[in-house]
Amino acid sequence: MNGPETHFSFAPELHLFVAAEHSVAHTPVVTDGSSTLGHVVESLGVPLTEVGRLVVDGAEVSVSHIPRAGENIEVYAIERPQRIPGAPLRFLLDVHLGTLARRLRLLGVDAAYTNEDPGDAALAALSAKERRVLLSRDRGLLRRREIWAGGFVYSDRPDDQLRDVLGRFAPTLAPWTRCTACNGPLADADKDSVRGHLQHGTQRTYDVFAQCTACGRVYWRGAHHARLEAIVEQALRDSAT
Numbered sequence: 001m002n003g004p005e006t007h008f009s010f011a012p013e014l015h016l017f018v019a020a021e022h023s024v025a026h027t028p029v030v031t032d033g034s035s036t037l038g039h040v041v042e043s044l045g046v047p048l049t050e051v052g053r054l055v056v057d058g059a060e061v062s063v064s065h066i067p068r069a070g071e072n073i074e075v076y077a078i079e080r081p082q083r084i085p086g087a088p089l090r091f092l093l094d095v096h097l098g099t100l101a102r103r104l105r106l107l108g109v110d111a112a113y114t115n116e117d118p119g120d121a122a123l124a125a126l127s128a129k130e131r132r133v134l135l136s137r138d139r140g141l142l143r144r145r146e147i148w149a150g151g152f153v154y155s156d157r158p159d160d161q162l163r164d165v166l167g168r169f170a171p172t173l174a175p176w177t178r179c180t181a182c183n184g185p186l187a188d189a190d191k192d193s194v195r196g197h198l199q200h201g202t203q204r205t206y207d208v209f210a211q212c213t214a215c216g217r218v219y220w221r222g223a224h225h226a227r228l229e230a231i232v233e234q235a236l237r238d239s240a241t
C-alpha cells in the first residue's frame with residue numbers, strides 16, 4: 001500500500017494473530033487512506049471478535065475510523081468477562097470443537113454442535129438466526145460478516161479451551177441438566193420409567209438419574225462419572241474465583 005503511515009501497538013494477547021514485525025509497539029503500518037480501522041486491523045490478521053478498545057492518539061474510536069498519517073493507534077484485546085447483549089447466552093461450535101461442546105453441555109451451557117461440518121456459510125447463518133456466539137479456531141470463519149457474535153478459541157487442549165470460554169463469557173453453570181449427546185434439556189427419571197432403555201447389567205449396577213427430553217438418552221452414575229465429576233468440580237471452582 002502507498003498511503004499514510006501510521007503506528008500500531010497491539011495488546012500482547014493479540015500478538016499471535018499478527019506478523020512478528022507487528023508485535024512490537026509503535027510498529028509502522030502504511031494504509032491505503034480510505035479503509036476503515038476495522039478493515040486494517042483485520043487485514044493485519046486480527047479477528048475483530050478478539051478486539052476490545054481502539055484508541056487513536058489517546059482517544060477511543062470506533063472500527064469505522066479511517067486512519068490518517070502520523071496517528072498512534074492502540075489495539076486492545078476484548079475485555080473479560082465479555083458481556084454479550086441479548087439473553088440467554090448460547091453458543092455454536094465449529095466441527096473441530098466436539099470435546100469442548102460436550103463439556104459445555106455437561107455444565108448446562110447451551111452449546112450447539114454437529115459432527116458433520118455444515119460449512120462456514122451455514123454456521124455463520126445459524127449464529128445469526130439463533131443469536132449464538134460462534135466459537136472457532138478458524139480466523140476466516142470469525143471474519144464472516146453475518147455472525148451474531150464470535151470468539152476465537154485460543155488453545156487446542158480441551159481443558160484450556162473450557163477455562164478460556166468460561167472465563168471469557170462467564171455463562172451461568174447448571175451441571176447435569178443438559179444432554180451431552182444432543183444439547184437437549186434433561187429431566188429427572190427413575191429406573192422404572194426408563195427400564196426399556198437399559199441393558200440388564202446397567203439395571204442392576206447403576207442408579208439412573210436423568211433422561212434427555214429431546215433424544216431420550218438415559219443418564220446414570222456409571223463408569224465415566226468420576227472423570228466427569230472432576231471436570232464439573234474444576235469448572236465450578238474456576239468460576240467462583
Ligand SMILES: [Zn+2]
Nearest residue numbers: 179182212215
Ligand atoms: Zn439428548
